[in-house]
Amino acid sequence: MLLQQLTNGLMLGSTYALVAIGYSLIFGVLRLLHLAHGEVFMVGAFAGLIVVLWFSLGPFAAVFGGLVVAGILGIILELVAFRPIRRRGDNYLAPIVSSVGAGLVLQEVMTKLFGAEQQGFPRQFAGAVYDLGIISITSTQIFIIVVAFASMIALHLFVTRSRLGVAIRATSENLEIASILGINVDFVIMLTFAIASALGGIAGVLVGLNFNAVSPFMGIDMATKGMAIMLIGGLGSIYGAMAGGLLLGVGEVLSVAYLASSYRDAFAFGLMIIVLLLRPRGLFATGIGEAR
Amino acid sequence: MSLLAIDRVKVTYGNVVALAGVSLAVGTGEIVALIGANGAGKSTLMKAVMGQVRLAEGSISFDGVSLASRRTHERASLGIAYVPEGRGTLRQLSVRENLLMGAFARRRDPAIADDFARVLERFPPLAERLALPAGTLSGGQQQMLVMGRALMTRPKLLLLDEPSLGLAPLIAADIFQTISSLTETGVSVLLVEQNAHAALKLAKRAYVIEMGKIALQGPDLLHDPRVRESYLGEVALD
Numbered sequence: 178m179l180l181q182q183l184t185n186g187l188m189l190g191s192t193y194a195l196v197a198i199g200y201s202l203i204f205g206v207l208r209l210l211h212l213a214h215g216e217v218f219m220v221g222a223f224a225g226l227i228v229v230l231w232f233s234l235g236p237f238a239a240v241f242g243g244l245v246v247a248g249i250l251g252i253i254l255e256l257v258a259f260r261p262i263r264r265r266g267d268n269y270l271a272p273i274v275s276s277v278g279a280g281l282v283l284q285e286v287m288t289k290l291f292g293a294e295q296q297g298f299p300r301q302f303a304g305a306v307y308d309l310g311i312i313s314i315t316s317t318q319i320f321i322i323v324v325a326f327a328s329m330i331a332l333h334l335f336v337t338r339s340r341l342g343v344a345i346r347a348t349s350e351n352l353e354i355a356s357i358l359g360i361n362v363d364f365v366i367m368l369t370f371a372i373a374s375a376l377g378g379i380a381g382v383l384v385g386l387n388f389n390a391v392s393p394f395m396g397i398d399m400a401t402k403g404m405a406i407m408l409i410g411g412l413g414s415i416y417g418a419m420a421g422g423l424l425l426g427v428g429e430v431l432s433v434a435y436l437a438s439s440y441r442d443a444f445a446f447g448l449m450i451i452v453l454l455l456r457p458r459g460l461f462a463t464g465i466g467e468a469r
Numbered sequence: 470m471s472l473l474a475i476d477r478v479k480v481t482y483g484n485v486v487a488l489a490g491v492s493l494a495v496g497t498g499e500i501v502a503l504i505g506a507n508g509a510g511k512s513t514l515m516k517a518v519m520g521q522v523r524l525a526e527g528s529i530s531f532d533g534v535s536l537a538s539r540r541t542h543e544r545a546s547l548g549i550a551y552v553p554e555g556r557g558t559l560r561q562l563s564v565r566e567n568l569l570m571g572a573f574a575r576r577r578d579p580a581i582a583d584d585f586a587r588v589l590e591r592f593p594p595l596a597e598r599l600a601l602p603a604g605t606l607s608g609g610q611q612q613m614l615v616m617g618r619a620l621m622t623r624p625k626l627l628l629l630d631e632p633s634l635g636l637a638p639l640i641a642a643d644i645f646q647t648i649s650s651l652t653e654t655g656v657s658v659l660l661v662e663q664n665a666h667a668a669l670k671l672a673k674r675a676y677v678i679e680m681g682k683i684a685l686q687g688p689d690l691l692h693d694p695r696v697r698e699s700y701l702g703e704v705a706l707d
């Protein structure tokens with residue numbers, strides 16, 4: 178029973194982590210919350226659904242579609258909602274307003290195009306059930322876990338092994354020093370949006386598959402959770418977002434199993450408050466947000 | 470022709486005039502010192518060369534190219550390496566990653582590996598700490614790291630802003646020794662220092678900046694009575 182809950186929790190948590198990593202990456206390079214990131218996640222989910230419904234392709238193609246569409250959307254949002262404001266100098270409020278606005282526009286556009294109702298994947302996407310004795314798991318659940326963890330491993334390899342990945346970390350630590358070293362920080366910021374958004378899009382498809390539900394408003398809850406996880410993990414910390422996401426996923430499933438399902442959403446914020454009381458800078462403090 | 474030519478540059482921060490028409494030149498292979506009191510405008514001049522502050526007037530050219538429209542990372546790519554005041558290590562990146570980021574603009578230049586080896590030879594303490602986060606290094610090691618990182622860019626010009634600040638005298642002497650050996654590789658250096666004595670000994674030419682203006686310049690300022698009195702803490706006897 179416990180093992181079953183842990184498996185479910187890890188699956189849920191790995192999708193939370195993918196979303197939270199996006200907030201962390203973007204907060205790292207811009208010191209700003211990307212308040213339309215939940216909608217990028219939602220658009221990614223729709224992209225995956227469309228790939229399946231319109232083109233009759235499988236789950237891998239759905240993930241790929243979500244990744245590409247969300248990644249491109251992320252770049253557009255950076256160019257439209259963040260960059261013009263950044264050019265005009267320090268203003269913390271303007272990007273908040275412009276990204277909230279972009280998120281609302283995306284919700285409305287998707288509602289106009291696809292309706293406000295939840296939509297699901299075809300029945301065969303539920304997958305076969307494997308009963309392993311101690312736990313039972315569907316092939317879709319295995320797919321979700323594998324894709325989510327593979328994405329995180331790929332990100333880890335990218336930011337530690339590749340020249341551009343290390344440049345993202347350099348920019349995230351100190352934008353001025355990065356530019357002194359010859360790094361085009363505007364390009365790095367755009368790349369960061371693309372990666373963060375692509376991960377969000379993957380998460381959107383995975384969550385859509387998991388709950389068999391895609392709707393224009395699915396990004397709202399995810400956004401608040403993603404931001405709570407970033408705070409739990411430590412501002413701007415990629416690994417903090419991973420750990421925080423898994424922790425929240427497992428915690429949430431356990432709280433539903435052993436407490437009451439009505440506490441489910443309160444759990445995220447309860448956890449956030451407890452972690453921040455014990456470790457004000459989060460699990461993986463980066464020093465970001467203190468001095469720059 | 471000078472490698473770096475700064476021509477009547479004026480920079481303001483709001484109402485504060487930090488540079489009031491500064492002209493300065495650095496030739497190829499030359500070490501030039503810039504000394505002056507705190508707040509005289511030394512760091513601002515370096516930021517102006519890197520494009521981190523806007524010029525209200527004047528112009529800067531490098532290697533015959535006007536820098537006016539070049540952004541900071543483009544100036545770095547042209548061959549200017551800058552070690553800012555307070556060093557500027559990337560503390561969360563490892564020593565290795567810091568050094569490799571120095572070569573960022575060189576993309577996949579195969580000579581990067583040679584330069585990496587040479588930097589480690591020059592600064593052995595770094596070789597033992599390649600995997601450690603740069604934030605764990607001592608002050609002297611961090612200064613070695615930023616100098617090494619600057620060398621990884623294969624610069625034509627090195628801008629050093631108070632490299633000896635906060636270092637123990639022996640370690641500072643080490644850093645000055647390194648700077649003087651750099652010119653053998655053909656690199657030019659513009660050296661800003663509070664330690665006027667060491668800087669003037671190292672440099673072939675020097676400028677003295679006072680309140681945003683060049684007050685003195687010349688090849689032998691170490692023996693200039695005005696410099697001795699104001700910057701070397703000595704009373705001119707003759």
Ligand SMILES: Nc1ncnc2c1ncn2[C@@H]1O[C@H](COP(=O)(O)OP(=O)(O)O)[C@@H](O)[C@H]1O
Pocket residue numbers: 482485486487505506507508509510511512513514
């Ligand atoms: N960011 C800034 N904002 C306002 N004034 C500044 C800023 N940076 C430097 N200044 C002022 O400009 C002048 C020159 O400073 P700086 O170039 O740092 O001098 P130095 O490096 O010679 O000590 C000083 O009067 C300083 O107070």
Ligand SMILES: [Mg+2]
Pocket residue numbers: 511512513554
């Ligand atoms: Mg200074």
